[in-house]
């Protein structure tokens with residue numbers, strides 16, 4: 001892991017937790033409540049119209065995918081492999097991680113794979 005990244009780990013962890021929390025909340029409110037893993041949240045039914053009714057299925061899928069990325073990044077933090085590119089085992093740059101704390105590839109590998117991979 002990049003030494004600079006190590007200094008920012010508390011901020012990056014906080015950003016990941018906050019992002020994951022917001023995504024979980026958004027998915028819980030989404031029509032259909034597709035996040036089955038949020039079952040620990042209190043099962044209080046939102047009043048009609050309280051959820052974001054404009055959210056589309058695609059938004060929902062994107063949010064779920066991002067939530068998984070955030071959770072995977074948090075697991076990497078726990079296991080000590082955070083900030084290591086999953087392809088080339090090189091360091092993921094600090095700038096990259098500050099922009100996207102859930103990034104799992106360095107910039108070069110990310111460009112090879114495209115943003116969705």
Ligand SMILES: [Zn+2]
Pocket residue numbers: 085086087088089090105106107108109110
């Ligand atoms: Zn790489």
